[in-house]
Amino acid sequence: xxxxxxxxxxxxxxxxxxxxxxxxxxxxxxxxxxxxxxxxxxxxxxxxxxxxxxxxxxxxxxxxxxxxxxxxxxxxxxxxxxxxxxxxxxxxxxxxxxxxxxxxxxxxxxxxxxxxxxxxxxxxxxxxxxxxxxxxxxxxxxxxxxxxxxxxxxxxxxxxxxxxxxxxxxxxxxxxxxxxxxxxxxxxxxxxxxxxxxxxxxxxxxxxxxxxxxxxxxxxxxxxxxxxxxxxxxxxxxxxxxxxxxxxxxxxxxxxxxxxxxxxxxxxxxxxxxxxxxxxxxxxxxxxxxxxxxxxxxxxxxxxxxxxxxxxxxxxxxxxxxxxxxxxxxxxxxxxxxxxxxxxxxxxxxxxxxxxxxxxxxxxxxxxxxxx
Numbered sequence: 001x002x003x004x005x006x007x008x009x010x011x012x013x014x015x016x017x018x019x020x021x022x023x024x025x026x027x028x029x030x031x032x033x034x035x036x037x038x039x040x041x042x043x044x045x046x047x048x049x050x051x052x053x054x055x056x057x058x059x060x061x062x063x064x065x066x067x068x069x070x071x072x073x074x075x076x077x078x079x080x081x082x083x084x085x086x087x088x089x090x091x092x093x094x095x096x097x098x099x100x101x102x103x104x105x106x107x108x109x110x111x112x113x114x115x116x117x118x119x120x121x122x123x124x125x126x127x128x129x130x131x132x133x134x135x136x137x138x139x140x141x142x143x144x145x146x147x148x149x150x151x152x153x154x155x156x157x158x159x160x161x162x163x164x165x166x167x168x169x170x171x172x173x174x175x176x177x178x179x180x181x182x183x184x185x186x187x188x189x190x191x192x193x194x195x196x197x198x199x200x201x202x203x204x205x206x207x208x209x210x211x212x213x214x215x216x217x218x219x220x221x222x223x224x225x226x227x228x229x230x231x232x233x234x235x236x237x238x239x240x241x242x243x244x245x246x247x248x249x250x251x252x253x254x255x256x257x258x259x260x261x262x263x264x265x266x267x268x269x270x271x272x273x274x275x276x277x278x279x280x281x282x283x284x285x286x287x288x289x290x291x292x293x294x295x296x297x298x299x300x301x302x303x304x305x306x307x308x309x310x311x312x313x314x315x316x317x318x319x320x321x322x323x324x325x326x327x328x329x330x331x332x333x334x335x336x337x338x339x340x341x342x343x344x345x346x347x348x349x350x351x352x353x354x355x356x357x358x359x360x361x362x363x364x365x366x367x368x369x370x371x372x
Contacts, residue, residue, distance in 0.1 A: 003055035011081040013041075014104045018282070020140075022102040024053050025094075035282040036140075036275065050097035057091055057100060065186050069093075077186065078105075078168035088144075088170050105170045109152045110145050116285050116336075117146065117273075118327075120292075120320040124269055125153045131268035131293075132225035134212070136235040136243045141273050142286060143234040144170050144210075150232050151208050154178060160205035165195040167210055178206075185210075196220035209233040215250040222259070225266035239324065239347070240270045240291040240313065244306045256304075264298040274324070276337050276345055285336045287327045287345060289313065292320055329355040 010030055014022055019032035019039075029044040047053060060079040061069070069075040073093035080086055086105040091098055112122040124133065133150070135143045148171040151162060155178040162178050167185035174180075181202065189195040192209065193216035199207060204224075212218050212235045225231040237243040244263075251259050272289040291297065291313055300308050314323045328342040329352060339356070346352040 003052055004059055007056040007059065008082045011085070011087070011102075011104075012083060014102075015083055015085060020104060022100075022104075024056070024100040024102070026050055026053065026097045026099065036277055036284055053098045053100060057089075057098065060087075060089060061091070062187060068186065069098075076167050078170060078184065086170065086172065088168055106145070109148050109171050109173065112149050112153070115142065115145055115149060117149070118288055118290065118320075118322065120290055120322075121146070121150070121271065122153065123320070124292075125150045126157060128230055128268055130225065130228045130230050132221060132231045132233070132263075132266045133268045134233055134235050134243060134270045136237045136240075136246075136270060136272045137274060138236065138238055140275065142275050143273070146271070146273065147208055147210075147232055147234060148173075151206070152176075154206050154230070155180065158205070161203055162206045162208070163199060163202060163204045164208040165189070165192055165199075165210060166208075167192070170210075192217040193220065196224065199224065204229060206230045207232070211236070212247075218247055218250050219259075222262045222266050226262065231266075235270075237272070238274075239272050239289055240309055241306055243270050243272065244301070244309075260301050260304065264293075264301045267293040267298075267301070269293060272324070274345060276331070276341055278336055279338055285331060287324055287331060287342075288322060289324045289327065290320065290322045292316070294319065325351045325355050328352055332356055 010022055014032065017032060017034055019034050021033035023031040024047060026049055027046050029046050030041045031038050032041065062077055065075060065077060069091055076090050078086060078088055085107055088103040088105055090101045135146045137143050151164065151173060154160065154162060155173060155176045157177060159177045162180045164182045165185065166182065169182050169184045173182065183189050183195050185192060196217065207224055207229055209217065209221055212221060212233050221231050221233050235243055235246055237246040248256055248259065270291040273286045275284040275286055278285045291309060296312060297309065300306065310323065313321045314326065317326065324347050328346055331337045332339050332342050343349055343352060
């Protein structure tokens, strides 16, 4: 097998099968992730050794960044494939062997409607000119696509300067009404913190930070949002309460009061999402928990009363907020996910059953299944 031809064929195959990810591991055949599930390419032999994977990656790894992998054993980067598709790639060392995880990035920037996100996502993006909006979720929950839809909507509506700071750059934006500067960590700038430090001198109106992963990035984002910039960012956390815990983990205890006060002033919304298998074969749909920073929420943040936030979310549907339980119930009502699937992802199964019992739907037999 020629390594260069082999990786080219695998990348082409991703597009044909609509695979989101490709896994390359020594001793295993390649695996695709299709509709959220890993599938082994049975007709292919196991990858023979680390040297073969390294030769495959030679055509994709930016030459100026190879030393980072050699020094750290881990490297994130983006690359363009043979068909013009872009890929987010991580190579990592395991037992002194190189493995790779490759995610295919859709070339077309998604819309809110295409992502099946609630209308409040689009409304917030269109109405907000300043403040911090966080998109949170676990790995593979669609955070990058949601951020791309937000940035694209600003690009379509406003004559502003948008700066994105990403590791790596995924979606490539083309100017509509806005002008854009997309900066890739490791290529254009050494770190998120360095990029954010100099950002204020670049006259931005809107900033998108690919991932909030440390104290420096978080404080820079909060501070950027306070003087009138619109800041989008992603956070690796499963719900809104955990999002606050995650943010505070970046800081020593004696700085928590300051951070809470700053968040209360700058936060616009936390939008948490999870992707579920849809009823339609091969589809995935988002369940969302939406927290909007109204006066009550801001006061709870200042007073360290985060445990009250779930009740506020559940009781503020008329304002556009939504709990995961309410979102799951609506997905069942809209016949987008099966009840059993919703139950599997529910944070509280009994609460979901109670929420759904009051919903009528034309889905045959649904109510009977729930009452059993």
